[in-house]
Amino acid sequence: MTHTNKDVRESTILQVMDEVENSPFSINRYFKGKETPFGRAQYYLYKKALRERGVEGLHDQRSKGNNLKFTSGMKNFVKSLLENNRSISSSEVQNAIENEFGIAISNTVINDFRRENDLSWIRPTKERQPLNESGASEIAIALALDTGLIDAITDSICLCVQKKRESETFKESVLIQKDNPDLRSKGKFTSEYNQLPQVRESRFKPLEDKVGDKRFASMGIFSLSRESIMRYTLALFSLPLVTANGRVRSIDNPRGNAG
Structure with missing residues (x-):
């Protein structure tokens, strides 16, 4: 670009920018309504260049460096x-x-x-993950379902729940009030509490020994249907499978080619 052409280019840019600055219209409306040698986006670039480097910033830099x-x-x-x-x-x-x-x-x-050049981007193909064996847990689940073991365990649990529900102990426990419900909803176990001798001694004792007057009606198992209990039973059998034999800490992680 010759020196004369550079001067003409800079003069044209400065003239348009001056017209924009003094126009009664907004910048957006000005560029929409008038034929200009450059657009609104370029106007802001020129304005920034002028502010940072003066008129030198308007020079055509395409023949230099980057x-x-x-x-x-x-x-x-x-x-x-x-x-x-x-x-x-x-x-x-x-x-x-x-x-x-x-x-x-x-x-x-x-x-x-x-x-x-007809070289548009092509989405890369994802390789499907091979299906791997999950160990003997699949065999155990299949046998449990085929032999009716899941049903037998479910029926056994349901029978125990029903017997307990019909017992005098259960009927009496309905009358037991919740102890300190406000404190329990807001409280938490502290490290000092967990270190108490009586707490440490009773940590692994049966629930019957820990709580003398158990309010059975508040236990979730007494409100579960047979289908729900069966799902819990099947979930226990499935734990080795969904956790990759304990290698996965969360059962929410997808496996195989899900998604």
Whole structure:
């Protein structure tokens, strides 16, 4: 670009910017209603350049340093890169150009090049995870279901629950009031409490020994249906499977090719 052309370019930019500043219209409306040599987005770039570097900031920098144009050498490099792997993103191509040539090319230029050369991005194919054996736990679950063991355990639990519900102890426990419900809902076990001798001694004792007057009606198992109890039973049998024999700490993690 000759010196005269540079002066004309800068003069044109400054003239348009001055008109925008003194226009009674908003910036957005001005650029929508008038034919201008550059758009609203470029206006803000020029304004920033003027503020930071003065008129020098309006010079065409494409022939210097990192503002070099997208050369034929770069195009051949990118074409070879994309023909080998169409799944590379434009950002990755941009980084590759910068590493190879030390020049930053915008993603817009790269996207236009891809479109013009029929090298648009292709979504990478995900490899399906192979189905692996989960150990002997699958055999145990299959046998438990096929032989009716799950049903037998469920029926046994339901029978115990029903017998307890019909017992005098259960009927009497209905009359027992909750002890300190407000304190229990807001309280918490402290380290000092857990270190008390009586607490440490009774830690592994049966519930009957810990709580003399147990309010059975408040226990969740007495409100469960047979189907719910069966699901709990099956869940216990499934723990080795869903936790990969204890290697997975959460049973919420998806397994196999889910999703």
